[in-house]
Amino acid sequence: MDEATRVYVKDASKRFGHGATVVHALADVTLTIEGGSFFTLLGPSGCGKTTLLRLLAGFETPTGGRILLGDQDVTALPPNRRPINTVFQSYALFPHLSVAQNVGFGLKMQGIARAKRDARVDQMLALVRMQDFAERPVAQLSGGQQQRVALARALAPEPRVLLLDEPLSALDLKLRKEMQIELKRLQRETGITFVFVTHDQEEALTMSDRIAVMSAGRVQQIGTPREIYAHPANRFVAGFIGESNFLPVTVADGAARIGDHRISLAAPADPGPATLAIRPEDIMLEPGAALSAEVTDTVYLGNAVQIMARLEDGTQIALRQPATIDLPESGQRIGLRLPVEAVQILEAE
Amino acid sequence: MAERRFDPTRLPGFATVAVAVFVLLYLPIATLVAYSFNGGDSVAVWGGFSLDWYGRAWANETVKAAALRSVVIAACASALATTLATLAAVGVVRNRRMKGRAVVYMAINQPLMVPEIVTAVALLIFFASVRQFTGYQGLGYLIAAHAAFCVPFAYLPISARLEGMDATLEAAAADLYATPRQAFRHVTLPLLTPGIIAGAMLAFVISLDDVVITEFVKSAGQDTLPTYMLAQMRRGVSPEVNAISTMLLMVTVVLLTAFFIINKQTNRGKQ
Ligand SMILES: Nc1ncnc2c1ncn2[C@@H]1O[C@H](COP(=O)(O)OP(=O)(O)O)[C@@H](O)[C@H]1O
Numbered sequence A: 001m002d003e004a005t006r007v008y009v010k011d012a013s014k015r016f017g018h019g020a021t022v023v024h025a026l027a028d029v030t031l032t033i034e035g036g037s038f039f040t041l042l043g044p045s046g047c048g049k050t051t052l053l054r055l056l057a058g059f060e061t062p063t064g065g066r067i068l069l070g071d072q073d074v075t076a077l078p079p080n081r082r083p084i085n086t087v088f089q090s091y092a093l094f095p096h097l098s099v100a101q102n103v104g105f106g107l108k109m110q111g112i113a114r115a116k117r118d119a120r121v122d123q124m125l126a127l128v129r130m131q132d133f134a135e136r137p138v139a140q141l142s143g144g145q146q147q148r149v150a151l152a153r154a155l156a157p158e159p160r161v162l163l164l165d166e167p168l169s170a171l172d173l174k175l176r177k178e179m180q181i182e183l184k185r186l187q188r189e190t191g192i193t194f195v196f197v198t199h200d201q202e203e204a205l206t207m208s209d210r211i212a213v214m215s216a217g218r219v220q221q222i223g224t225p226r227e228i229y230a231h232p233a234n235r236f237v238a239g240f241i242g243e244s245n246f247l248p249v250t251v252a253d254g255a256a257r258i259g260d261h262r263i264s265l266a267a268p269a270d271p272g273p274a275t276l277a278i279r280p281e282d283i284m285l286e287p288g289a290a291l292s293a294e295v296t297d298t299v300y301l302g303n304a305v306q307i308m309a310r311l312e313d314g315t316q317i318a319l320r321q322p323a324t325i326d327l328p329e330s331g332q333r334i335g336l337r338l339p340v341e342a343v344q345i346l347e348a349e
Numbered sequence B: 001m002a003e004r005r006f007d008p009t010r011l012p013g014f015a016t017v018a019v020a021v022f023v024l025l026y027l028p029i030a031t032l033v034a035y036s037f038n039g040g041d042s043v044a045v046w047g048g049f050s051l052d053w054y055g056r057a058w059a060n061e062t063v064k065a066a067a068l069r070s071v072v073i074a075a076c077a078s079a080l081a082t083t084l085a086t087l088a089a090v091g092v093v094r095n096r097r098m099k100g101r102a103v104v105y106m107a108i109n110q111p112l113m114v115p116e117i118v119t120a121v122a123l124l125i126f127f128a129s130v131r132q133f134t135g136y137q138g139l140g141y142l143i144a145a146h147a148a149f150c151v152p153f154a155y156l157p158i159s160a161r162l163e164g165m166d167a168t169l170e171a172a173a174a175d176l177y178a179t180p181r182q183a184f185r186h187v188t189l190p191l192l193t194p195g196i197i198a199g200a201m202l203a204f205v206i207s208l209d210d211v212v213i214t215e216f217v218k219s220a221g222q223d224t225l226p227t228y229m230l231a232q233m234r235r236g237v238s239p240e241v242n243a244i245s246t247m248l249l250m251v252t253v254v255l256l257t258a259f260f261i262i263n264k265q266t267n268r269g270k271q
């Protein structure tokens, strides 16, 4: 991985306002973004994703902590002195300039000669497949086309890091899927570090090398999509990424107890009350199993069925099965098995 | 039945009042314009159509000098006022948390709040001492005075345009390596241009027809078109004044029409 394009964020915090109205938009965020990777900030609206991106771009200075690019401390550098470019959520294309002039803007500000600039603009427009629109005013472009121009404009000066703030949220579903593939391609071809912001967990899982899941101004977990999905660090992550069942259990002697049913655990866990997390699709139906539940409802999903059931202690549980099984009736008792490798023990509520 | 909002056009007698207002506003002007084409030398008795008074006004060296002086003062003052208004607007609109915003706002709009006659007397006294101190006698005093009272008029369309402008565009410029100066030059200024042109035209028109402050501040031989006309009227009304007024009216109408067209296009461009 490329050392010079690695981003370190160390204990960064950001407060807005003061006194009674203070907002802690970010609290002690520490993370490393490897050079040349596709890194995603994922979290619900208001969790501080944009604020973190603005700190990286230089539009805001952190209230505390530092930001390093490679081994250079950029915390106090203004945006125009950082080799980091942004694709804004609203695109922010310059309405008085043509497509080509927009793409060449950064190069012009850097004082790059006309001929070299034009060549680079052509190359960038080809990269995002907008060659035929070079002389158009940007107001005449569709949303998807503006998006491509914004990408080309941000990539043209060859930044070390590209920041993208929910770039796809304004597009319709079909275009969004296309642009997801397009963005992955651009990241691979340019080798530039992408820091991508989204609140859409599916988008984050399909596109990222690594994901930082954020909530309430804090990083909850950092890892590959697989790690985060399979081993969520806490209840927030387990609930935000995909669906999870949360069952209150008591841990003792390397096993979790639900009522008088024992589930032996693969990994050691602290004894005492805890929460057991398991994905609906990981729960197996097993007639005659020791853990039983009463079906309360079934929902047909096309490629699967979701069965809602109630355990003996009254806890609701959801499980997902292939659509080919015989649907149990409401009120019927079913036996459940929670495979040890799919079980995750989290702190109690 | 759908609820109707209060509609003043439905009040009894609305049409009568409306017509009366229009007549009061425009009939005198229409009369003035009509009598500027009067063949006789009265402003009350029609003596047939002629362009005689335009010819006389045009041939009158004093009128020509006053007209030129008016244009020079209006051009310099509006350029100065527009520059100041632009800087003030960028400073105020782009710094929401600026300390003393209210004070700056008051300073900019001072000419609209203080009675013009008071400003005129104050300027007269102030410039008298400056004159004594520096010995300077030129048009500078009039230009400075006009620039001062034109600022709020230039400020209005410029700040409105700036308020409507997306601040993200300036952030984008900074993100793309523009220094604050370059961002202003390559992004803010071009997008602000329609507002600046509108502001300059408004300031020009306001300067062109000022009487009170000019009358107080001017030295001997510094008559503008309006103060020349005032002096003429004291001696008795002649259709020559009508002709000059009509020409002044034409210039103003043309400039204001252009102002509205620019404003309208700008607003359309925003949507
Ligand atoms: N300029 C600001 N002034 C005051 N509060 C702000 C400002 N910017 C963001 N915030 C607050 O900080 C929190 C995080 O906002 P943001 O980073 O935009 O979240 P996200 O992008 O994840 O939706 C929110 O509570 C928001 O209201």
Ligand SMILES: [Mg+2]
Pocket: A049, A050, A051
């Ligand atoms: Mg955001």
